[in-house]
Amino acid sequence: MTAQPYGSWPSPITPEALLAGARTLAFPEVFEGQLYWMESTPEEKGRSTVQSLSLSAGGLVPAPSNVRSRVHEYGGRAYAVIAGRVLFVNFQDQRLYAQPLAGGDAVALTPDDGSCWGECVPDSQNRGLWLVGEREQAGKTENFLALHHLAQGALVAPAVVASGHDFYASPTPSPDGRCLAYLAWDHGEMPWDGAVLYRQRLTAEGQPEGDPVAVAGGQGTSVFQPGWAPDGALLFMDDRTGWWNLYEQASDGATPRACLPRDAEFGLPLWQLGMRSWCFIDDQRLACLWFEAGAQRLGIFDRRSGALTPLATPFDHFDGLCSDGSGLFTVAGATTTFPTLVALTLDGAVEILRESSTLELPEEALAEPEALTFPTEDGETAHGYFYAPKHASITVPAAPPPLLVISHGGPTAATSPALNLKVQFWTSRGFAVLDVNYRGSTGYGRAYRDALRGAWGERDVSDCVDGAKALIKAGCVDPRRCAIRGSSAGGLTVLGALAFHDTFRAGTSLYGVTDLEALATDTHKFEARYLDLLVGPLPETRERYRARSPRYHADQITAPVLFLQGLEDRVVPPSQPEAMIAAMTEAGVPSVYLTFPGEQHGFRQAETVRTALLAELSFYGRVFGFIPADPPIDLPFACEERLNTP
Numbered sequence: 001m002t003a004q005p006y007g008s009w010p011s012p013i014t015p016e017a018l019l020a021g022a023r024t025l026a027f028p029e030v031f032e033g034q035l036y037w038m039e040s041t042p043e044e045k046g047r048s049t050v051q052s053l054s055l056s057a058g059g060l061v062p063a064p065s066n067v068r069s070r071v072h073e074y075g076g077r078a079y080a081v082i083a084g085r086v087l088f089v090n091f092q093d094q095r096l097y098a099q100p101l102a103g104g105d106a107v108a109l110t111p112d113d114g115s116c117w118g119e120c121v122p123d124s125q126n127r128g129l130w131l132v133g134e135r136e137q138a139g140k141t142e143n144f145l146a147l148h149h150l151a152q153g154a155l156v157a158p159a160v161v162a163s164g165h166d167f168y169a170s171p172t173p174s175p176d177g178r179c180l181a182y183l184a185w186d187h188g189e190m191p192w193d194g195a196v197l198y199r200q201r202l203t204a205e206g207q208p209e210g211d212p213v214a215v216a217g218g219q220g221t222s223v224f225q226p227g228w229a230p231d232g233a234l235l236f237m238d239d240r241t242g243w244w245n246l247y248e249q250a251s252d253g254a255t256p257r258a259c260l261p262r263d264a265e266f267g268l269p270l271w272q273l274g275m276r277s278w279c280f281i282d283d284q285r286l287a288c289l290w291f292e293a294g295a296q297r298l299g300i301f302d303r304r305s306g307a308l309t310p311l312a313t314p315f316d317h318f319d320g321l322c323s324d325g326s327g328l329f330t331v332a333g334a335t336t337t338f339p340t341l342v343a344l345t346l347d348g349a350v351e352i353l354r355e356s357s358t359l360e361l362p363e364e365a366l367a368e369p370e371a372l373t374f375p376t377e378d379g380e381t382a383h384g385y386f387y388a389p390k391h392a393s394i395t396v397p398a399a400p401p402p403l404l405v406i407s408h409g410g411p412t413a414a415t416s417p418a419l420n421l422k423v424q425f426w427t428s429r430g431f432a433v434l435d436v437n438y439r440g441s442t443g444y445g446r447a448y449r450d451a452l453r454g455a456w457g458e459r460d461v462s463d464c465v466d467g468a469k470a471l472i473k474a475g476c477v478d479p480r481r482c483a484i485r486g487s488s489a490g491g492l493t494v495l496g497a498l499a500f501h502d503t504f505r506a507g508t509s510l511y512g513v514t515d516l517e518a519l520a521t522d523t524h525k526f527e528a529r530y531l532d533l534l535v536g537p538l539p540e541t542r543e544r545y546r547a548r549s550p551r552y553h554a555d556q557i558t559a560p561v562l563f564l565q566g567l568e569d570r571v572v573p574p575s576q577p578e579a580m581i582a583a584m585t586e587a588g589v590p591s592v593y594l595t596f597p598g599e600q601h602g603f604r605q606a607e608t609v610r611t612a613l614l615a616e617l618s619f620y621g622r623v624f625g626f627i628p629a630d631p632p633i634d635l636p637f638a639c640e641e642r643l644n645t646p
Contacts (some may be wrong), residue, residue, distance in 0.1 A: 003395045006402055006430030007626035013428050015610035018421045021358030025341050027274055028320050028329045031081035035329055046604025050079045050086050061099055066091035069118035071134045072526040077274025080120040087129055089117045111155050119273040125177035127206045131158055132168050132273055141525040145171050145182055147206045161208055169273055174228045178202055181226040181234055187529040191270040192412055197223040197236055215249055216256055224267035230283045237267035242446040264292040269412050269442050281323045289318050291443035294383055312348040317418035333418035335368050365392040367427035369417040374470040382463040384436040385417050387427045402624055403477035405464050406435045407486030407493040414441040432477050438463035456534035457548030461496040465503045481624045495550035498557045506623040508562040508616050511572050511601055514580035516545040524570055554583035560590035562619045564612050566599030590639045
């Protein structure tokens with residue numbers, strides 16, 4: 001064992017290693033008895049395809065096609081397999097295409113009229129494909145549900161089945177095809193704030209018959225993932241009690257009943273179309289995921305007995321869930337296991353199907369998370385995961401390490417303890433990491449999620465600061481070398497922590513928000529009214545927006561900031577960081593601004609990921625006075641003469 005200063009440790013988790021063989025696995029689905037999923041790789045600039053177990057590379061949708069939807073901007077599931085064809089939304093033009101499984105050219109099925117499509121749910125009676133649509137009409141973005149009758153051939157516009165609400169999701173046909181369940185919500189609430197579950201009668205041709213009937217949800221109540229039992233009952237997640245729990249409405253349309261009441265979260269925030277936390281196994285049993293006491297679990301629920309039986313697996317995080325009637329498929333991970341597509345038997349046996357990384361690391365090189373609950377400045381509690389620095393062959397110095405606090409995006413999202421190489425990248429170089437689930441994060445119940453209402457830019461900021469202070473007080477980290485990083489909404493938290501507190505000595509904002517009013521007035525439809533609840537309505541609370549926007553408080557920042565920005569970002573456009581940087585430069589605050597052509601909201605290209613990580617490491621090395629073992633990145637500092645390196 002050798003001794004080296006924190007930050008300068010040579011690490012096997014290089015950007016190249018991190019990206020080698022890396023892939024994102026998402027939206028596993030069973031179609032016609034076979035398992036499929038979406039898969040993307042940084043080496044292909046984040047291009048997504050559809051994979052199956054019979055393929056080792058390339059996918060069912062060859063380049064240059066890119067399986068990705070822009071509905072609600074964040075897309076989600078964008079494919080289905082029907083009658084020997086994979087149907088998919090192509091990112092370049094957002095049209096629906098058909099690609100034969102046996103090979104051949106993809107054929108466009110929808111007109112080139114500017115419409116975007118997503119979700120892609122096969123009809124139970126083989127009438128076609130249910131879609132969530134989005135298009136520009138008279139200068140406004142219109143969202144709707146539609147059925148594409150595949151038998152009509154190519155270049156036929158899908159038939160609109162539901163419209164009038166601001167947003168739609170989860171079109172789900174009943175087994176007999178006579179009803180369609182779906183979710184809808186309107187501006188003023190996000191789907192995790194309030195959404196309505198509707199039942200719509202359908203004709204034999206799949207067209208609406210009569211008016212839709214509201215089953216559950218509404219203002220202040222969120223409904224998630226409707227699904228039909230083989231006997232015609234309608235099941236869904238509803239948070240009317242303060243927790244997303246399972247409810248069932250019998251086939252006769254009676255009042256829904258709670259069939260699994262529990263102080264636990266069985267639903268998820270609907271950021272992407274096609275998200276799933278439960279699925280049927282057979283007529284009476286369903287598999288479900290839930291969060292309880294900050295931990296995620298997988299179990300089997302029996303409708304007859306009402307029993308929920310946890311399934312013993314080596315995993316502690318799951319993403320996506322489907323069944324072929326005998327077993328389960330999910331993307332599962334653990335503290336020392338990469339997210340992996342697995343098959344699970346109902347007695348817990350595991351078969352590895354597809355790994356998200358080919359990188360082999362000894363467990364002794366990996367830092368394991370410690371669940372942390374800490375007090376907030378206003379007498380509440382917040383949560384996170386703490387990682388101490390760890391290396392297989394380097395002796396940890398006696399002095400406390402530098403700290404990197406991570407603020408997740410959303411802000412209605414959450415971090416998990418599953419293995420994340422972008423955390424291990426830092427711990428293996430000598431950083432301690434605190435990954436914070438500040439108030440507003442999901443997984444801890446409605447009250448915790450709603451604690452950020454009207455308080456974004458304050459409680460998320462103070463929770464990150466208080467988490468760092470708790471570690472400083474415990475002697476776990478060096479108070480002189482604390483940094484904070486965050487992406488998107490987390491970038492606002494970063495800049496707010498630097499402007500309104502003095503705990504952190506450096507910060508990194510990845511495509512982060514700097515001006516709340518600009519975000520509210522210059523963003524896509526899905527989030528256009530998001531801030532009404534998180535901050536307040538405009539123009540009534542304009543002063544509150546300004547008070548919490550770091551752009552207007554740049555002169556209060558003394559710590560240097562690194563800004564990383566995609567030039568094609570429509571959620572947080574480059575104008576946001578550029579205005580912030582101009583204000584910081586005028587105030588004499590050191591900063592670095594790196595931009596990446598072709599990148600949108602989130603980095604997908606291999607070279608971008610590599611450059612961004614090495615630039616951030618070089619940035620902390622410059623600020624905290626260590627020399628990284630990795631190749632340095634020459635950083636174009638503004639006001640570099642104002643840096644105060646320890």
